[in-house]
Amino acid sequence: MVTFTLNGKERTFDGDPDTPLLWVIRDLEKLTGTKYGCGVAQCGACTVHLDGMPRRSCITPIAMIDGSDVVTIEGISGKEAEAVQTAWAGLDVPQCGYCQSGQIMSAVALLQMLPKPTDDEIDGAMTGNLCRCATYHRIRAAIHNAANSMEG
């Protein structure tokens, strides 16, 4: 039996311990903002915050997260999350939108660590998040806008 918190609520899981966190969040908890894109930590669509750090839930066996705190796109809050989502809306970043939960989870984690990232730091934090619609140009601009808005 695995016990963890998901968006602040205590949850338990006693199915196959190999099950990746991604499928627990989606199939059992029915939180569908976290997406499947590759299953092998190559695309970032499944990014969640695990004890405050960005994590690819597709390669994280549920057995590994006993006692951990998981936050998904549905549960993010705080000034970085607000700044990122506002900046994203301001630039209409999403196209198909499928990768965007993951992008936002990575961007929020980045700003929590580095409130004013440089372009290189943005590259470092965001290269794991693919966007087949190639919204990268706006993602970069939105992260800068979010950082600037938090300063004010």
Place this chain on the structure above:
Amino acid sequence: MTVHDITTTRRTFLAGAGLVIGVAIAPKFLSAAPTGVPAGGAADLKPMNAFVKIGTDDTVTVLSKHIEFGQGPFTGLATLVAEELDADWSQMRAVHSPTDNKIYANLAFGLQGTGGSSSIANAYEQMRKAGATARAMLVAAAAQEWSVPAAEITVEKGRIKHTGSGKESGFGAFADKAARQTAPAEPKLKDPKDFVLIGTDLPKLDTREKINGAAIFTLDIMPDGLLTAVVAHPKHFGAVVNSFDDTDARKVMGVVDIRQIPQGIAVYGENTFAALKARDALRIEWDLSKAETRSSAELAAEYIRHFEKPGLEATNNGDVAQAFQQPGLQTVEAQIIFPFLAHAPMEPLDAVFIKAADGSVDIYNGAQFPGFDQQVAAKILSLDETKVRVNTQLAGGSFGRKAQFGSPYMQEAASVYAAIGGDRPLKHMWTREDDIQGGFYRPMYAHKMRGAIDAKGQITAWEQIIVGQSIMAKADLDSTSVEGASNLPYRIPNLKVTSHNVTLPIPPLWWRSVGHTHTGFAVETFVDELLARVGRDPVEGRLALLDATSRHAGVLRKAAEMSDWGATLTEGRARGVAMVESFGSFVAQVAEVSVGPDGAPRVHKVWCAVDCGVAVNPNIIKAQMEGGIGYGLGAVLFDAVTLGKGGQIMQSNFHDYRSIRINEMPDVSVEIIRSAEKPTGVGEPGVPPIGPAVANAWRKLTDAPVRQLPIVSIMSS
């Protein structure tokens, strides 16, 4: 794909197509379908016509006949409606329309479907008429209620007003009454100079749900009792199951059943992981007797042999043979090999099936041709077509992948559902591996080009031979193989373009910008080489071959001006230019490139000029150019699906089918040419110029023309 190909292929659907307004449909099942974008909350939605519903809460819901997978039709079509309805943008909503090949036909195709960058172009007048009709019905209802002449009523920003009596109202109060008015046959449309919304940057309607995780895609539909199914597919095209052993697979916790279907072995689980784990535990013997067993290199060698044989004639102007025999000529030759490309939309293919109490079935999927999906599923499920409802969902990209005649994906999904009886709701999903190895690629092509330059430095002859699969499965000339080459925009007196159709067991498909993905590259790199040979500037040299007043020349001059073409560059950088017309839109791009630390091209900046007629939503047009540049650049730099020795597919996921990442995305500037021409598409036309623009810069940097794609794997091999 071209509009022409679809209309000719599906000519049977043309009868009865055309503007259909005033047909009120009340698709009950739609209200139950989660579409990700709110349809106006809980308020009562009154249909004004097939495309517009007005809620008692003042919301206006546009029923989009086109699927929203990122190219912006929800916002674009709603803009057209809102403009003529004189609505306020904040009251606009959009949802997918139900499936109906007549009412919701793409007017360019004659059946319901999205593709060929045609959404705005085909619906431009239709949606404006739908908005104008709804406006007239609201005005008529208000005139009746207030007992004033309709002509004295004005509508502005969602408010209906009568100045004389001081009466004023929102739309909602009249929704019911308006819905019962007779629709005007020919509503008057605005003069474009009076547009207030068209041509402005409006926030996209689907943004909010896409940044808070609320947007629902097919994969997110989770009815109670859902079974999840995946299929084990072969690693060779044309292979079929010989035998299989599912002993271990059946032991996996949560596995429900395992069945053989025509496409492979279907595994059903109580959850996704159970199905995936059990699929991995299957042992399958494949029969390769009818499979493709040649490697990509062997295929390329065979393609090249076609160059020597007579081909299918696409263009033959002047006399190329004679032109090449003139004395004092310089000739230039090039041979370019293009690989198979997977579309790799971010959301792999998927579909959900739910049986209703009366035995009819609702299908939820990212339906690009929903009518085909309906026909195919009905046949496989042995149901009447009226008993199968296709509910189009937001899709995580497509890039052409979901636009398929005969709906082969739906054949598999419906077979999986049928094989288990269909009593429980079922989701069928492809994994990324299924997607990369699933075929329906941009075909492999080989081009041979030959050009002649006379003593005065004029290009006098151009011969181009194109070898590859026919996407339209034609025995004769397939226009999608030669588009962009057969109608070469440059004035060259002797021009001959021929093609050879190759047949393979690897299914081909259109990939974002179709023929232009390879013809644009071949034409624009070759013209650059010819110009370089005689020392002409790439921009000035191209302009000299174009009509000065043409839209081609217009975008080329604009891109040159934006980039300050000819300016002194940072040491180690070079610029390339390319200009391609596709789907009626004209795009020129200048790319600034250097040799990166890893020896691969590093693209720093792209300047892009686009002429797509009236710019309905400038913000979406710019986004599509940015996205098209990123998508096209990733492909020319990194992407190929290759067959190894024995024909095995060599790539399987994003680690070996690379996608461009944020650190590789150039800075992009886009400018839109002001135009009063009818709007044309933008979903695809941003893609073709980026490859040749980068390759032309790369040739300057390295002295080596790009003769094989992708650029990066050649260097590492």
